[in-house]
Amino acid sequence: MARSNKPMLWLPFAGGGLVAALIIPVLILITGVLxxxxxxxxxxxxxxxxxxxxxxxxxxxxxxxxxxxxxxHRLRMTAHDLGLGSGIAIKAACYGTAWLLIxxxxxxxxxx
Amino acid sequence: MSETITLEVLRYHPETxxxxxxxxxxxxxxxxxxxxxxxxxxxxxxDATLSYRWSCHMAVCGSCGMTINGEPKLSCHSxxxxxxxxxxxxxxxxxxxxxxxxxxxxDSFMEKLGSVKPWLIPKVEKPLSAGEYxxxxxxxxxxxxxxxxxxxxxxxxxxxxxxxxxxxVGPAALALAHRYNLDSRDGGRDARAEVVASNEGIWExxxxxxxxxxxxxxxxxxxxxxxxxxxxSVGWLKDLLTPGAHR
Numbered sequence: 106m107a108r109s110n111k112p113m114l115w116l117p118f119a120g121g122g123l124v125a126a127l128i129i130p131v132l133i134l135i136t137g138v139l140x141x142x143x144x145x146x147x148x149x150x151x152x153x154x155x156x157x158x159x160x161x162x163x164x165x166x167x168x169x170x171x172x173x174x175x176x177x178h179r180l181r182m183t184a185h186d187l188g189l190g191s192g193i194a195i196k197a198a199c200y201g202t203a204w205l206l207i208x209x210x211x212x213x214x215x216x217x
Numbered sequence: 218m219s220e221t222i223t224l225e226v227l228r229y230h231p232e233t234x235x236x237x238x239x240x241x242x243x244x245x246x247x248x249x250x251x252x253x254x255x256x257x258x259x260x261x262x263x264d265a266t267l268s269y270r271w272s273c274h275m276a277v278c279g280s281c282g283m284t285i286n287g288e289p290k291l292s293c294h295s296x297x298x299x300x301x302x303x304x305x306x307x308x309x310x311x312x313x314x315x316x317x318x319x320x321x322x323x324d325s326f327m328e329k330l331g332s333v334k335p336w337l338i339p340k341v342e343k344p345l346s347a348g349e350y351x352x353x354x355x356x357x358x359x360x361x362x363x364x365x366x367x368x369x370x371x372x373x374x375x376x377x378x379x380x381x382x383x384x385x386v387g388p389a390a391l392a393l394a395h396r397y398n399l400d401s402r403d404g405g406r407d408a409r410a411e412v413v414a415s416n417e418g419i420w421e422x423x424x425x426x427x428x429x430x431x432x433x434x435x436x437x438x439x440x441x442x443x444x445x446x447x448x449x450s451v452g453w454l455k456d457l458l459t460p461g462a463h464r
Contacts, residue, residue: 108410109416115420
């Protein structure tokens, strides 16, 4: 037996779990509830400036990419648990969707 | 007539039976009886041909693991009163071949257990005259929980990954590897990693957590495996960043 290269898949999965559990709920609360209800006031220019800053871009990309990877890996594992196998089609569907989301987010961040 | 309870027991004698079948036994119901007491009553009074493993009757030896109404349990730890008014279905543990009746063949587990080197591999071997390898109570507390495993194999019966891939090293063996990796006196992490950090080791686990739910000793193998995933990933990163330096 040889040591596995699975950490390559697992480290972003673990990071994504952390982001999805700790940061995404806060972002949903802010952008989806508090701002629309008028409880919290955010200036568009402030948020835009954040997304224009290279470090800000990286943070936004992390907030999208890591949970997307987490979801892809989790869904693939769940498919495996349910006995649906772990063939190339399931891998392509899960990781492919994640990569589409990641590339779309990266493209949008480069464009702004 | 005093109260009774019905046990439906899986029987299989390989020399005469072409396949396993169920046999019903009606035994006296007692509030303070566990399923193992009912099996002992069958063995002593109704049918001496019934085979099953047991020893201590107090959840220490880990011998009497069985599938009781679909759940992996120690039969010495499962009270009849929890099944009152129902038929109690007793089967061997899932995911293992049947040796005879409720007795499973556990060779595959013994092999896996040995493969993770579940013993102290000292960082530096000392001669006997140099005395003990000392450890503080705090250092012992770090791994104490994982020493509680009694190798009852309930976790292997509960684990869906064992069902899907019989080569998976599995919860108990990986939890015991973690126990020694966490030991301040131990230096065997790298020696264990060849098996523990392989595809058939921790990486086959998808964190379903059934192992920890069924563990009668609260070892929490699922936590052990997730913690090992973190340390194995750190080791992998170190190898990647400093090739040749590690190992």
